Amino acid sequence: MPALTVRRADAADRPAVERLWLMFSHDLSEFRGHLPNPDGSFRDGWLQLAFSDPDWAPYLLTADADAPVGFAFVRGLTGPVRGLNSFFVVRGARRSGLGLHAVRQIVALHPGRWQIAFQDANAPAARFWRTAAARLAGTAWTEELRPVPGRPELAPDSWISFTTA
Secondary structure: OOOEEEEEOOHHHHHHHHHHHHHHHHHHHHHHOOOOOOOOOOOOHHHHHHHHOOOEEEEEEEEOOOEEEEEEEEEOOOOOEEEEEEEEEOHHHOOOOHHHHHHHHHHHHOOEEEEEEEOOOOHHHHHHHHHHHHHHHOOOEEEEEEOOOOOOOOOOEEEEEEEEO
């Protein structure tokens, strides 16, 4: 596994996170049917919130000191439940253990109750999140299906919940 650094992203990191966001959005478009905007970008409301809302925290994942390999957006910093709103690892770094290592570090920075959503149609993500929950919480995690708010035409999301000390 490459040497991984997980750090809170700042304004200087934003251009790299924005580029990674495009890759993330492209990957998810397969499962959500989202098409790019006329300029080739995707909706970026969560990206905007991650860098502007004090209840959110953006993280940049880098490998081997400076190669950006992913990002994570944590929300709910001031509430009783945190959410890993968006999580992305570039394809060249997947299945290396790097993603699980990153999730472990991020959850350790924000102990407490967590909820993470994913789409079952995204089989690699579904396997990853179930494995991550088991590694982080043993058998003390739950999974439930919830409708996507305002999108009745979409299959429900799967939500994993667990608590860390």
